[in-house]
Amino acid sequence: MKRDLIVFGEDWGGLPSSTQHLIRRLSQDRKIVWVNSIGLRRPTLTVNDCKRAWQKLTTRSVSNKGASKTCATPQSLTVVNPSTLPAPRTMLGRKLAAGMLRNQLAPIIAQANLHNPILWTSLPTAVDVSDQLGTSSLVYYCGDDFSSLAGVDHHTVAQREQELVEKADLILTASETLFTRFSDKCTRLLPHGVDYSLFSTPCPRAEDLPNNGRPIAGFYGSLSEWLDYKMLAKTITLLPDWNFVFIGKPCEAALALKQHDNVTLLGPKSHHELPGYSQHWSASLLPFTNNDQIKACNPLKLREYLAAGRPVISTPFPAVNEYRTFVSVVQNAEEMAKALRNAAEQAPNAHQQTAVSAHTWDARAEKLATWLDAL
Known part of the structure; x- marks a missing residue:
């Protein structure tokens, strides 16, 4: 029996990322709980950040429809829109954010009745909750160099990524350059595909x-x-x-x-x-x-x-x-x-x-x- 997945990625829908392309295909014979973005930086008081925060607060916490109007969300995939503290820097903030996520996700995961789930994250900030959701395997999908990615709290994300790499059972990288950054004992190169x-x-x-x-x-x-x-x-x-x-x-x-x-x-x-x-x-x-x-x-x-x-x-x-x-x-x-x-x-x-x-x-x-x- 295929193992199911709990996935931390960007917001489901819109232009599909590599993670969405892969997970959509894996969902054909696995149940998926997809957790919309928990952020890679602390929000500011800009108009865009305020709009995004309002959308996060007012969107239904659980949906099977996603955001795309043209590509239906698979029936086996549950989309979760969590409320949390994006990229907290202090240990207290990290524990508080992890607790908020755990309390929101635990009943959803239980209701989904997942089989021996694997936790998959494309976001290093999910490391704080990686051992709190009843999973026994951890996969880190690295599609970007977060140390140089624009719009990211680089110091915070770099620290979380190092912790995540130490915990991960499997690291997937989208490019040769990223592949060379990690130990090859549990790292696999998975270049992007094409429809x-x-x-x-x-x-x-x-x-x-x-x-x-x-x-x-x-x-x-x-x-x-x-x-x-x-x-x-x-x-x-x-x-x-x-x-x-x-x-x-x-x-x-x-x-x-x-x-x-x-x-x-x-x-x-x-x-x-x-x-x-x-x-x-x-x-x-x-x-x-x-x-x-x-x-x-x-x-x-x-x-x-x-x-x-x-x-x-x-x-x-x-x-x-x-x-x-x-x-x-x-x-x-x-x-x-x-x-x-x-x-x-x-x-x-x-x-x-x-x-x-x-x-x-x-x-x-x-x-x-x-x-x-x-x-």
């Missing part, structure tokens, strides 16, 4: 893509400070006869790109809508800055871009090396502009699609299941 069928199956062109006959360079994902906006702005200036389309919630630096007449910011889109863009623009962009966070990342969109079949143009970072045959790696705006011009007339590339066709989330989940069952 290959979704991104490779031809679909209609999105109606809000620019339709003025110009080639389109596109990006979707987090429009945060880890994109090289200086390089992007110069590239956009060098290619006035191109459209540049950005999908995602923009930061201030991203909003500043709107000063260019050939830039379109479309805002966030649902995951299932993305192929309607990436299959129909001329080239996909990965314009990252060179920092520790990017060196450790393995972006989901890399394999999704490749599966869509359009040319991919990227700044250099370790995870892209596996696909150098199919990715144009550029160092500056002039090289990016040249790569885009070369990409303008290229047909969909079946070879790059084949290169990622075996790296599906189903295949990743199957390998993961063997590791979990061996605990």
